[in-house]
Amino acid sequence: MKLKGIRWSHQFxxxxxxxxxxxxxxxxxxxxxxxxxxxTATTNFVETGLMAxxxxxxxxxxxxxxxxxxxxxxxAALSGVLWAHFGWPLPVACMVGLVVSAVAGLANGLLVTRLxxxxxxxTLGSMALLRGAAQVLIGNxxxxxxxxxxxxxxxxxxxxxxxxxxxxxxAAVAWWAVLTRTIRGRMTQATGANRAxxxxxxxxxxxxxxxxxxxxxxxxxxxxxxxxxxxGAARWDMAQGRELDVITAVVLGGTDIAGGEASIPxxxxxxxxxxxxxxxxxxxxxxxxxxxxxxxxxLAASIAIxxxxxxxxxxxxxxxx
Amino acid sequence: xxxxxxxxxxxxxxxxxxxxAFLLLAFAVxxxxxxxxxxxxNLRNLLLDTPLVVTVxxxxxxxxxxxxxxxxxxxxxxxxxxxxxxxxxxHPGLPTPVAMAAGVAVGVLLGMGNALLVTxxxxxxxxxxxGTMSIYRGLAFVIGHGNQINxxxxxxxxxxxxxxxxxxxxxxxxxxxxxxxxTHIFLSRSRWGRAVYATGGNPDxxxxxxxxxxxxIAGSxxxxxxxxxxxxxxxxxxxxxxxPAQTGTGFELQVIAATVIGGTQVTGGSGTAVxxxxxxxxxxxxxxxxxxxxxxxRWQLAAYGAIILVAIVADSAGRxxxxxxxx
Numbered sequence: 001m002k003l004k005g006i007r008w009s010h011q012f013x014x015x016x017x018x019x020x021x022x023x024x025x026x027x028x029x030x031x032x033x034x035x036x037x038x039x040t041a042t043t044n045f046v047e048t049g050l051m052a053x054x055x056x057x058x059x060x061x062x063x064x065x066x067x068x069x070x071x072x073x074x075x076a077a078l079s080g081v082l083w084a085h086f087g088w089p090l091p092v093a094c095m096v097g098l099v100v101s102a103v104a105g106l107a108n109g110l111l112v113t114r115l116x117x118x119x120x121x122x123t124l125g126s127m128a129l130l131r132g133a134a135q136v137l138i139g140n141x142x143x144x145x146x147x148x149x150x151x152x153x154x155x156x157x158x159x160x161x162x163x164x165x166x167x168x169x170x171a172a173v174a175w176w177a178v179l180t181r182t183i184r185g186r187m188t189q190a191t192g193a194n195r196a197x198x199x200x201x202x203x204x205x206x207x208x209x210x211x212x213x214x215x216x217x218x219x220x221x222x223x224x225x226x227x228x229x230x231x232g233a234a235r236w237d238m239a240q241g242r243e244l245d246v247i248t249a250v251v252l253g254g255t256d257i258a259g260g261e262a263s264i265p266x267x268x269x270x271x272x273x274x275x276x277x278x279x280x281x282x283x284x285x286x287x288x289x290x291x292x293x294x295x296x297x298x299l300a301a302s303i304a305i306x307x308x309x310x311x312x313x314x315x316x317x318x319x320x321x
Numbered sequence: 322x323x324x325x326x327x328x329x330x331x332x333x334x335x336x337x338x339x340x341x342a343f344l345l346l347a348f349a350v351x352x353x354x355x356x357x358x359x360x361x362x363n364l365r366n367l368l369l370d371t372p373l374v375v376t377v378x379x380x381x382x383x384x385x386x387x388x389x390x391x392x393x394x395x396x397x398x399x400x401x402x403x404x405x406x407x408x409x410x411x412h413p414g415l416p417t418p419v420a421m422a423a424g425v426a427v428g429v430l431l432g433m434g435n436a437l438l439v440t441x442x443x444x445x446x447x448x449x450x451x452g453t454m455s456i457y458r459g460l461a462f463v464i465g466h467g468n469q470i471n472x473x474x475x476x477x478x479x480x481x482x483x484x485x486x487x488x489x490x491x492x493x494x495x496x497x498x499x500x501x502x503x504t505h506i507f508l509s510r511s512r513w514g515r516a517v518y519a520t521g522g523n524p525d526x527x528x529x530x531x532x533x534x535x536x537x538i539a540g541s542x543x544x545x546x547x548x549x550x551x552x553x554x555x556x557x558x559x560x561x562x563x564x565p566a567q568t569g570t571g572f573e574l575q576v577i578a579a580t581v582i583g584g585t586q587v588t589g590g591s592g593t594a595v596x597x598x599x600x601x602x603x604x605x606x607x608x609x610x611x612x613x614x615x616x617x618x619r620w621q622l623a624a625y626g627a628i629i630l631v632a633i634v635a636d637s638a639g640r641x642x643x644x645x646x647x648x
Contacts (some may be wrong), residue, residue, distance in 0.1 A: 064447070112629070115637045118587045120390070120447075124577060125633065129626025236619075242453060257445050289462040289565075290586040296455030316630045 007145045008307070010254040014269040017298075018276055025280025032280060035160075038071045042165045043154035043230065045275040047072070047223040048242060049168045049268070052249040053175045056132070056267045059250050060179075062259025063119035063246040065213065067108060068220040069242035070131035075101045075224030079133035080143035080234030090150055097220045104130055105217015109210035119213075135236040143234040153229040161223060165266070166228060176264040188212065191196040193260035249274060273298075333551055339635050341627075347606050348440040355614040356398040361614060368490070369483060369559060370605040372497035373398075373552045377576045378583075378597045380545030385580055386508070387541045388521040388589025393435060394549040394576055396457035398569035401553025402428040403461045406470030408561045409479070417478060424554035425547050429455055432546015436539035446542075447560045454573070461565040470563040483560045485515060493555055500548065505594040524591030578625060579604050582632040604628070 025032045032038070051068050058065045079097035082088040088096075104126060111122045156163040179185040191198040191205050199205045228234045251257055252273070253266030274295060281291045351358035358364075377394050384391045401424040408415055408423055431453070438449040472480075482492040483647050508514040519527040520537045528534045583600030584591025607628060611620050 043401050111634070115634060116634055117637055120587050121629070121633050124574070125626050125629035126582070127626065128574065128578070128622050129630060132621070132623025132626050136623050139619050228448070247451065251448055257448055287461045287462070287467070289467075292455035293459030296452040296459070300438055300444055300449060300452035300456075303444045303448055304438060307443045 007201055011269055014266065014273055018269065021276045021280060025283065027281035028280060031200055031283050038160060039160060041279045042275065043162045045271060046164045046168045047227050047239065048245050048249060050171060050219055050223050051246045051270045052271055053171055053268050054216040055246050055266065056262050056264060057188060059255050059257060060188060060259060060262035061209055061212055062114060062192055063209065064123060065119065065216045066123040066243050067110065067126040067130055068246055069239045070214060071101050071104050071220035072216050072224040072227065072239045074130045075221035075235070076136040076228040076234040076238060077137045077236055079225065080228065081137050084143045085160060090147065094225050097224065098218065101224065102214055102218040102222020105214040106210065107215030108217065112213065113206040113209050116223060125300045131236065136297045138234065138236055144232060146229065146232060150229055151232050153226055161308050169195045172264060172268050179262065179264055245274065248299050252299055330581055335582060337596045337599055338592065340596060340603060340632065344599055344603045344606065347603060347610060351610045355610055358610055358613045359439035363609065367605055367609050368494050370609065371601050372580050373491045373555050373559065374502050374575055374601045374605070375497040375598060376552045376555065377549050378579050378601050379500050379594060380548035381576050381580045382504070382585055382592050382594060383508070383517055383541040384545045384595045385453040385585050385587055386521045386565050386589060386592045387516050388524065389439065389538060389541065390450065391435065391542060391545050392444065392450040392573050393453040393457055394545065395572035396454050396461065397428055397431045397546055397549035398556055398572055399565060400431060400457050400464065400555045401462040401550040402557050402563035402568050403470065403565060405554045406474055407464060409476060409494065410474045413476060421551065421554050424550045428546040428548065428550015432543040435471060435546065436542040436642055439537045439542060440535040455572065464539055465565055467565065469565065470557065472561040475557055475561060479558050493559060501594055501598050507592055518590055564571070573633055575604065578629050582635055
């Protein structure tokens with residue numbers, strides 16, 4: 001079986017799983033057939049989806065960014081504090097938040113490329129540092145009471161569709177186009193597949209890595225603003241642990257954790273699968289812990305089962321990294 | 322005199338000297354900013370804050386030296402704590418060694434789950450343990466039907482392990498010390514220890530020279546799981562309760578941070594038990610100093626992050642210098 005065939009079949013598997021999860025959800029709760037409810041529910045997954053798009057590029061390079069959810073929280077906390085405690089106009093406060101999120105991403109990228117540090121440890125550190133900074137900024141309080149134009153972004157609609165869900169779809173198409181239809185995208189793929197070969201063929205591997213980390217940070221910051229508007233509050237502990245959902249969506253979507261192979265449609269399908277499962281289980285009043293178990297099993301099985309099948313066909317399993 | 326100079330030079334160039342310097346700096350800062358740090362009661366608190374991280378950190382060191390990672394340790398602590406708590410609830414008279422054995426057995430089983438996925442099914446360890454972190458956490462809820470183990474479910478003799486022992490130092494600290502010494506000897510003096518470094522340093526070369534790299538990786542995951550299982554009962558003793566949502570949440574971050582601060586490279590092949598021990602003490606000391614200096618708990622996480630970043634940057638700079646010296 002050629003590699004292209006495997007990738008196609010992986011996405012086909014995801015489609016099948018989505019269908020099964022959908023049918024089971026419908027069976028468990030009638031609400032699941034209500035299109036209006038389903039469309040509203042999609043807004044809960046927009047931040048995870050947007051960050052997963054940026055993370056797909058990070059993992060394509062064979063790197064990882066554990067700091068995204070913390071960056072999200074810091075951006076929201078900083079923008080909220082500047083607006084609420086220092087009386088800055090909200091748009092300016094948000095711009096400053098975005099700049100800081102991009103700088104945090106840039107710092108991750110520079111530490112990884114200039115000092116040749118593994119991204120796992122660098123972003124483990126910034127994960128704690130950024131969320132810690134958010135906690136230092138606002139402590140245990142929540143910042144609320146945003147003006148009407150800012151709050152409730154999830155309730156804006158374009159026709160029957162929530163605006164931010166459409167935004168996610170547009171972003172996904174844009175990311176797909178960049179990855180597969182531009183020179184930069186090809187260079188990023190080449191870097192992920194074989195760093196040394198990419199460097200020798202004249203690609204600035206370091207510049208690409210820095211840029212990808214910076215975009216990941218900026219996207220996390222942007223999601224911080226969306227989430228702040230959506231839930232109507234800024235807190236230091238918002239989206240805690242969300243980096244796991246983001247990474248799960250990317251890896252479940254068929255992007256190789258060792259780098260070199262990435263699929264934007266795969267990431268989106270995996271996100272839809274996670275969204276259907278979580279929404280369905282939520283409607284069936286299954287507690288969040290059991291939902292985590294299901295997603296965890298899905299993640300491990302999505303790599304273990306193809307490996308098992310490959311072994312039975314007498315091929316070598318992909319080596320663990 | 323010459324020998325002493327050589328020894329000093331060797332010590333300064335060693336991997337652990339950086340973290341030791343940080344540790345001395347932290348103790349000096351504490352002397353100025355928060356003299357209460359040196360009160361007997363506070364040093365005793367410090368002695369109680371480190372054993373859990375040290376115990377699991379020793380397993381994590383072996384796992385990371387093998388070029389793997391284990392994110393599921395916090396959830397294993399919770400499952401083990403819940404199992405032990407439920408056992409005590411059913412049999413209040415359970416002897417402590419039996420309860421400890423049960424905790425370790427739970428850890429071994431869960432560690433075997435990780436090992437199976439990583440070595441047999443070839444799922445990368447970061448994905449495996451990301452998944453099992455959620456799965457094991459869910460298991461902790463299933464075991465107690467979502468309820469927590471309350472202080473009155475746990476016998477007084479379990480809680481007393483974290484208060485006293487025949488020689489005055491709490492048993493908990495003695496366990497951790499014992500595990501540290503065993504790990505140090507194992508990693509630096511035994512044939513199997515060398516095999517762990519060989520596996521992490523260059524897995525292909527290790528396999529071609531006849532080592533069972535899969536067996537070594539599996540062994541490190543099972544050991545790490547067993548120690549996390551032991552930490553589960555230590556948690557119950559130290560805090561007097563086990564909560565399926567709270568117990569061990571974020572613990573993996575502390576353990577990995579302490580290991581990395583201690584100079585273990587996530588790229589595999591290097592790292593020592595001594596370094597991890599110093600890393601654990603440094604982390605605990607910093608948190609403790611912040612508390613004593615009346616800086617509220619909200620600075621703790623930021624301090625963790627800053628110190629991880631400073632430690633890895635300093636280690637990388639030190640490494641470059643060592644390479645230059647060698648050349």
